Amino acid sequence: MKFTDGYWLMRPGCTPHFATEVADVRADANRMTLYAPVKHVTRRGGTLNSPLLRVECWSPAEGVIGVRTTHHAGSVRRAPEFALPGAEDGAGKVRRDGSLLELTSGELTLRVDSSRPWHLEFVADGRVLTSAGERGNGFVTDAEGRHHMVGQLALGVGESVYGLGERFTPFVKNGQAVDIWQSDGGTSSEQAYKNIPFHLTNRGYGVFVNHPGKVSYEVGSESVGQVQFSVEDQSLEYFVVYGPTPKEVLARYTALTGRPALPPAWALGLWLTTSFTTDYDEATVGRFIDGMAERGIPLSVFHFDCFWMRAYQWCDFDWDPETFPDPAGMLARLKERGLKISAWINPYIAQKSPLFEDGMREGHLVRRPDGSVWQWDLWQAGMALVDFTDPAARDWYTGKLRTLLDQGVDCFKTDFGERVPTDVVWHDGSDPERMHNYYTHLYNQAVFELLREERGEGEALLFARSATAGGQQYPVHWGGDCDSHFVAMAESLRGGLSLGLSGFGFWSHDIGGFEGTPTPTVFKRWVQFGLLSSHSRLHGSNSYRVPWDYGEEAVDVTREFTLLKHRLAPYLQRAAQQAHATGVPVMRAMLLEFPDDPTAALLDRQYMLGDDLLVAPVFSDDGTVEYYVPQGTWTNILTGAPITGPRWVREQHDFHTLPLLARPDSVIPLAADDQRPVSAWADGVELRVHSFADGAERTLVIPRTDGPGETARFHVRRDGDRLLVTTDSRHPWHLRIGGPDGTLHTSTAGPAATDFPYGSED
Template sequence: MKFTDGYWLMRDGVSASYATEVAETRVEDDRLTLYAPVRHVENRGHTLNSPLLTVECWSPAEGVIGVRSSHHTGGVDRGPRFALNSAPDHTPEITRDGSTVELTSGALSLSVDTEAPWRLDFRADGRPLTSAGRRGTGFATTADGEHHSLGQLALDVGELVYGLGERFTPFVKNGQTVDIWQADGGTASEQAYKNVPFHLTNRGYGVFVNHPGRVSYEIGSESVGQVQFSVPGQSVEYFVIHGPTPKEIIDRYTALTGRPALPPAWSLGLWLSTSFTTSYDEETVNRFVSGMAERDIPLGVFHFDCFWMRQYQWCDFTWDPEVFPDPEGMLRRLKERGLRVSVWINPYIAQKSPLFEEARERGFLVRRADGAVWQWDLWQAGMGLVDFTHPGARQWYADKLRALTRQGVDCFKTDFGERVPTDVLWHDGSDPELMHNYYTQLYNETVFQVLTEERGESEAVLFARSATAGGQQFPVHWGGDCESTFGAMAESLRGGLSLGLSGFGFWSHDIGGFEGTPTPAVFKRWAQFGLLSSHSRLHGSKSYRVPWDFDEEAVAVTRDFTRLKHRLMPYLYEAARQAAGHGTPVMRAMVLEFPDDPSCHTLDRQYMLGGDLLVAPVFSESGTVEYYLPEGVWTHVLTGERVRGPVWRRETYGFDSLPLFARPGSVVPFGASADGAVYDWADGVTLRVHEPADGDRVTTRIPAPDGSTAAVFHTRRDGDVLTVRAEGATGPWHVRLPGSPAEGTLLTAHPGTESLSARLD
């Protein structure tokens, strides 16, 4: 929200008050409290009839400093609040040096000169990070009497801002106004399904605004040298999180708000959907599944979208008996073909559903102030909204899902969760403005917990659309409703990269696009992109997404890239373990891996898949693509071509390929099987070695599908000699030296071999 009218004036009807100086400092229990008047106090009379801000500063974990600025503190905290994790043994240091007081947490410090004009200075190892200066701490009231608390942190020259959830607007957020407010707005607007009040910059820090409701950002857009964030109410709380690298920032942020769970290995295989409003029954499903098998396209998951239930009755959690008269038998037959099963749900109960009256009588639906159930006709006729703040409602909803898991359903697509009203009462008394964004957390947590209890922690996975801070704990998330065009494909990638920089480790999208029907060219290019994403799903709205509906080449592209993904499973699942352990996303914006290369800071049409593979999807009918390779000799994974960077390239690719390059010095493991996502990845693994420099040492961990470590390989180059040493390898393994996949020297180690050596050209 903008409060000022240019540099000098305020907007009509707006008044603002800002911390001016420090009147008093108090240190208690490792917490620094500053009392800040909003005017310069020259005499005792100036302490009357004027606000005094209370600014509390503390540290919940090393490298993290919290600031809470409050005007009036007598309000009632109705919740909800984000669940945050503090390091139990962490104690910050507070020191005084003359008029300067400093709070230090690891390398990060906050200092205040108590005798100077108001300024909060954040430094890391003595280097300035950012500061809250003249208008950096305060509050504003609007013409209609609304009270907003605000913070403002300085941007340095060349400083770029990223994150704030899955946003489809330009990747770099400088110059944008962003409202953290859940909306079902598709992928072609400034609205977002996944709003996260966390951003990071290319200057070594991030900022998390600890407010689950609306947070309004002005990112170099009201004051061009500042990031301003404001919230309705009497206080604003934020955390400055030091890196210095982007990976370390995300590591600390996800330690604070929650790490992503590790999805089951089978979920990384190919998902096929019935699509949304298409006509389908068991015969259609079997035709699709058989068609994939006949064309040698390995399929891992089959998804039933909305109309597995009867129309007008979503959700009643009951298979439409006219279309699926034997759901248990159908699910058993699909599982006999090696498939997992996903079904669509949402948190709404339509009035025609038999469950509506049951939920209404038991108080499980959100109500208006007069006690009536909140209802509307948008989406489902007369639908109500499940009140997940009610323990009984959560249990009731969960029991409906348990019945499905016991029929044979493996996972749920948790659609919606954004259209949450604010003119309602919640069972636990939560503030409806705060619950609008937070609702998705309770919804997805409820469903994820059912799967954890019914299937086990290692088997739980969602396909979720909405999320907020902390939602990364319940993967996987997909990009939502996009058009079937190259432009929509590019905007989807922007959203996914922004979400990855907001702490979400796993992300997917609808291959081919959702709205409309893609051209064969769009489908084939999107299939390449989708199968080089963490999770891969074929899904549409009014048309099917089976590849033979497009052309025979689409079949070949889908088959070849599905099989390539399966060969990459030991590499991809290790990246998944990194996401679960540190929050590092599987699909990584270039700035995340190359923070010291300025050319990477704005790139949003290419990404790193894990730490060692660069992917540049093709977004054009002609097959022409522009991409950038950072420093070093990069190797094309499919052709073996070697290219020295840094360099920009413009090339044209056929549908059988795209820019897919291995990082200089990387060792990328390829599994021995392409027939499915889950197999013994260590047995027969091939380590592809790419342009190691003299003295390089690389450790390659091969996970097992259960998330444990199956084998570890240590690769080193000394002069012209490359040596690979194995730990825990029980089967044969291979090393492919630099060169094309067909021509590079292949060394084979028989079971029990602990080391291989070879001379490099």
């Protein structure tokens, strides 16, 4: 929140208290504590009747430095707290030379000179990354007597700020006020489903504010040269995370807060749902699935949305007997067709549900201070909230899900989790304000861990809407309720890229949009975008998303891009393994791959899909698209056209193409089987070699389908007019040089070292 009135004045009732100088230091080998008065003290009497701030500095991991500023240390620090699975003791080293103190962790150093006015500098690679100056550490009381701890870190000239969760406002956050507060606000406002108190900048570092409750950001929006963050508390803790590249920042941040689990490879295929408020029953489901098969569109997952349960009874986890009289038999029939099954759930219990009386009697529902169950009528009549801070309530809730898993359900869409009240009492005594954001973490964690327990490591999968820091451990997340037009499609992408820069490796969205009904043009363009996302789901609100409802060409486009995604499965699985191992997302903002390109720092209508594919969705009725091509000669893998950058390109595409460019010196593996996402990827794999410069070389791994690891490895190197391929593969494989018009070569044995001609005409 803002505390100042312009540069000179404070807002009425706001009284500031900021660290002014270092009065005393206590340091050991790994930690230093600075004591900072809030005014310049010239004599003994100046120490009276005035606050003294305690500023603790330490390192929880290499390349990460923590700063905790405390006013009154006697306040009760209440749950919940973010778990930091990657934290370790003694990661930093303190050095003192006269008045100069330094805390160093890896290549990052925090420097403070106790003889000078208050100034913390974060230094790496011989340069100051950021600093906390005269208003960098302190607190402000407001007219209502509230106590806000405040931090400020300087922004350099040309420094851009990204992240803070899945935000649909402008991609670069400079100039914005952002509240980290879970909201069910759609995709067209400043509210967000996934609020993450972590931002990174294009200057080689990120900042994580370690506070699960409301964090109020002013990103160059109060003091234009500062990122300010504040919490209503007596203490404020943050971590500066060094890169120097954005990928390395994300790797260190997710090592600290938790890396994404690796979703099962079958989830890469196309998902189809009943949609939300549409009419459906088993006959409708069968018609959808038959229709996809008859039109040659392979389907991997079928999802049952809310009304698989009876109206007014969400959630009771019982199938509506009028529309699904034989759920176990129906699921068995669907699974015989090779489909995985997803079911919608939420953490609320409606009053009409038989589970309401059980939950109230057993104490599993969140209560008000007077002991009554918290209820309201928004969403479901008289609904209550499951108290996941109570282990017994968690077991009660997940026990209901076990029954569904026994019936044949494979995964759950964990919807909602944002509208959590603060006028309640939690079983474990958690602070209601801090639980508002954190609730979704406990909800998703409970369901994900159940799936991992029942289905095994590598098979657990959610389709989750809300999240906070650490929630990246429980993929996949989707972008919430968007409208069905091009503006909503673009804002969805913007939110997904922002979430990826907040440590989340996997992201999806409702193909065609959720609210309303898309035009055939919007549907076809969204299908292209959706099937070039990490996970792909057709879903709507009050209208179906089966492609034939949008014309025969929509059927053709859906088929073509589904088959393309299946062929790209080994490439996408490798990107998924990278997200699991490093925290770098599958869908990457351009600045992640091109941090030294100033233009890439601004791009939010295109992205990198994995290391080597650039995707620029089309957001126009006439097929016109403008996109930026980084340096080098790129190849459109759909048309074979070479495009040389750096430059902006304007093109027009029909519904069967879009800018899908292979990076220079890349090798893209394509599976031989285009009918399913999981196949023997190394058997008959086609290697697409693009714009290899003389002397360039790449090592390509064909991943396993059942988890981390590899089944084949190829090393490709260009030596003049020859291309040398070395492999340990014992399967047939193919090589295509250049675009679709290149020569196709076949090798039938491995391990082998084979060379092919590589001339300028390729």
